[in-house]
Amino acid sequence: MSSRRRASSRRPTSSRRAPATAAREFSAGGVVVRDGDVVVIVPTRRAADGSPVLALPKGHVDPGETPLQAAEREVREETGIVAEPVCELGEARYWYRRDGRTIGKSVTFYLFRYVEGDTKDHDDEVEEARWMPLREAQTQLTHAAEREMVGLALACLEKDR
DSSP states (O other), rough: OOOOOOOOOOOOOOSOOOOTEEEEEEEEEEEEEEEEEEEEEEEESOOTOOOOOOOOOEEEEHHHHHHHHHHHHHHHHHHSEEEEEEEEEEEEEEEEEEEEEEEEEEEEEEEEEEEOOOOOGGOTTTTEEEEHHHHHHHHHSSSSHHHHHHHHHHHHHHHHH
């Protein structure tokens, strides 16, 4: 993997701090590129208001796994794509609520290049996986932190031209 980049730390989505007893989750994900496109997913899990979510592939880091290994695995499982790592893009941090509990989430994202695979081969946690132009994803992804990761990927790709 080449150069490392770090995004600025994300602030909680509300101005209130989470309680000291808040649960913590650690995940990893990928911005997978191919010919100016990025692979995106529509997970089966909906937003709080019931609407579909347009997202980047990501998931929990399993015991004994590095964040990079988790990102590679999640990309493969959620999109059907095998990809090679290019660089670390950064970390997104945010808070969310589940079952009345506040959860602090940290997701390390990596830039990947497509190697092989078909988006039809995604797992059952995903309704749809598809390719989308990078610049479109930068405005269409549901979560601001993921839109920022696409922006960092674009900057990295343009720098390497």
